[in-house]
Amino acid sequence: MASSVAASPPPLCLLLFFLSLRPHPTTSYTSFVFGDSLVDSGNNNYLFTISKADSPPYGIDFAPSGGQPTGRFTNGRTIFDVIVQGLGDSSFPPPYLAPNASSSGTIFVGVNYASGASGILDETGSLFIERIPLGKQLKYFEETRDYLVGTMGENATGKFLRNAVFSIIAGSNDILNYLEPSIPLFEKTKLPPVALQDMMVSNLTLHLKHLHELGARKFVVVGVGPLGCIPYIRVIKLVADGRCSSAANRLIQGYNMKLSRRIQELNEEMGPERFENVDDPCCGLSFPPLLCFGRHDGNSSSVLCKDRAKYVFWDAYHPTEAANIIIANKLLDGDATAATPFNLRRLYSGRS
Numbered sequence: 001m002a003s004s005v006a007a008s009p010p011p012l013c014l015l016l017f018f019l020s021l022r023p024h025p026t027t028s029y030t031s032f033v034f035g036d037s038l039v040d041s042g043n044n045n046y047l048f049t050i051s052k053a054d055s056p057p058y059g060i061d062f063a064p065s066g067g068q069p070t071g072r073f074t075n076g077r078t079i080f081d082v083i084v085q086g087l088g089d090s091s092f093p094p095p096y097l098a099p100n101a102s103s104s105g106t107i108f109v110g111v112n113y114a115s116g117a118s119g120i121l122d123e124t125g126s127l128f129i130e131r132i133p134l135g136k137q138l139k140y141f142e143e144t145r146d147y148l149v150g151t152m153g154e155n156a157t158g159k160f161l162r163n164a165v166f167s168i169i170a171g172s173n174d175i176l177n178y179l180e181p182s183i184p185l186f187e188k189t190k191l192p193p194v195a196l197q198d199m200m201v202s203n204l205t206l207h208l209k210h211l212h213e214l215g216a217r218k219f220v221v222v223g224v225g226p227l228g229c230i231p232y233i234r235v236i237k238l239v240a241d242g243r244c245s246s247a248a249n250r251l252i253q254g255y256n257m258k259l260s261r262r263i264q265e266l267n268e269e270m271g272p273e274r275f276e277n278v279d280d281p282c283c284g285l286s287f288p289p290l291l292c293f294g295r296h297d298g299n300s301s302s303v304l305c306k307d308r309a310k311y312v313f314w315d316a317y318h319p320t321e322a323a324n325i326i327i328a329n330k331l332l333d334g335d336a337t338a339a340t341p342f343n344l345r346r347l348y349s350g351r352s
Helices: 079-086 135-152 154-163 172-179 194-214 232-238 245-272 319-333 345-348
Strands: 003-006 015-017 029-034 110-112 165-169 217-223 243-245 278-279 311-313
Touching: 003 319, 029 079, 079 165, 110 135, 135 154, 135 194, 165 194, 172 194, 172 232, 172 245, 194 217, 194 245, 232 243, 243 245, 311 319, 319 345
Parallel strands: 029 110, 029 165, 165 217, 278 311
Antiparallel strands: 003 243, 015 217
């Protein structure tokens, strides 16, 4: 019998927030969702795949559909659906492959690109025939971005995407495929567990960086849950009832730890406090006369940086709005190193 541990209720997933998100509880926001069957809202309905949830009893408790299946791989709402409603929103981003996903009336709610059986690695889920690997999901997002640019222009699209939330919930299927017994004719030499973890983190990092290049700034990256405790793994690993596969959970814990460290590194590399230029003014020259001025026709100065969000200084004397936002947020919500004896939010709330 495989090694096992008692099945205490471990947390479902590891939430790794790329940026600090504090949405108002009644504020609607745009959300782009990437991942697997944990958050697929119906994309696999449009694929030739074994991985489908388009027939009863799936969706039996999903109120918006009247208990009819929608393609969600659960009886009701997905993790992401619950989060959306918990934040005060009532609209779910439609699946990308649905006919109405790119209409002007729905695209500003967001889009769900997630696909059951898919993984971070392209080959994951191949036995299920069609699925949308994470890399292809990003290709679909590029098409969405092109539509937005055609509708509202490049600058407005950039601002729109900076305020959107990008949720990535992937990796479970990569590990499940690794843990499954080898199938004759499809058997491959398995990587060492450490190599699998590193490959998953490396590939996910590339995808996150690509989304950042495309304009994403607010990320929610979710680690892999304790798959060693799900019924499927307990069966194939011959684990007794009431216990979990310790080997599977160790593999996942190692991956989550590496992912967490990489997310911290990415925050330092690409987070909101990182600027490409911390020396020169965005407007004007970095040598005398150090002036920022507009032309007589009202247009901007001819000496103006291309991306104001990447500069600390607006002119030779003052910070840019991007820098002001960082300073203001520290004053609003910072600890005693930023505002003493307490921050402005606490001051305005009347709590001493």
